[in-house]
Amino acid sequence: MQDERNVPVTPQSFQALFDDGIAAWVAALPQQGLWQEVNFKRLLAEINQISGQSLITADSKYVPEAFFEARSIIRPSSLGTVGSGNHFVELQIVDEILDRHLAYQMGLKKNTIVIMIHTGSRDVGFYIGNRWQDKAKALWPANAKYPTSGLFGLADDEAHNYLQAMGVAARYAWINRIVITELIRKELMAIFKHDNSQLIVDISHNIILPEHGMNIHRKGATPANDGEFVLIPGSMGDYSYVAVGKGNPDWLWSCSHGAGRAEKRQSMRSKQVMSDQDNLPCQCITLKEERLREEAPAAYKPITPVIEVQENADLIQPVVKLKPWITFKV
Helix, strand or coil: CCCCCCEECHHHHHHHHHCCCCHHHCCCCCCCHHHHCCCHHHHHHCCCEECCHHHHHCCCCCCHHHCCCCCCCCCCCCCCCCCCCCCCCEEEEEEEEECHHHHHHHHCCCEEEEEEEECHHHHHHHHHHHHHHHHHHHHHCCCCCCCCCCCCCEEEHHHHEEEEEEEHHHHHHHHHHHHHHHHHHHHHHHHHCCCCCCCCEEECCEEEECCCCCCEEECCEEEECCCCCCECCCCCCCCCEEEEEEECHHCCCEECCCCCCCCCCCHHCCCEEEEEECHCCCCCEEEEEEEEHCHHHHHHHHHHHHHHHHHHCCEEEEEEEEEEEEEEEC
């Protein structure tokens, strides 16, 4: 494995990303570092497969100022990184084909190795979230009581502006996954001397998408429109699934993002589970020992009943079942 990580971006390419979109970002990238080794024909084709990107708009005025410093090259420390919590990069094996026709359409066969990347907008999302929480609180009417929920609403122009700021975070999350993907492909090429990998699906959750005449915010859920490929991760000790959405309007054209936690992260920290790798059904590589406790299989519900309930409710059609092999966590 090579240890060099060189992901250069220019202020102009960031401007293009946030104001015009991912394809404009790619077109404005400097031809150096990682970008000298990328198959841009494949990358541009895969950008068109990113679910929901055409629905998102953004505005660069909501971007952290550091992205537009007066430098020819910018290397954000968070770009191409996984992040903490339940985020991961996992090597998986296609364990079972559940729908042969759809699996063939995806190019998946039994025992195929796939890589699932679960990560988001990193410090850009954190910056925007904190800034808009403060802004919403400051805009709350002075003579009105604070909401008991602690949630401060936005209306009219400010609501529109927030959606533009959220679009900034969404686009950064998308390019973050692109960079991680290309870093992995670089290593595949170095090890195996060839790389024929293809994107199967890139689908987001925890963002607001304008769909069906509404703004739908899926928290812990993912879009499952009719015919749309979806990912439903399990845990380091359980299967993940690739499925196809059935566009059930009773459930807002959605399905679950995963199995859901059985125990809070904080409560898992005090439990003496997974003190060593022998307790894991797959190998987990992490820099932090506490991550093994926080994200232990026991912290999550079993995935299979969650899948079966959604299949019976006509939300999804499961296509393949993926077995965890090697998990990378921060």
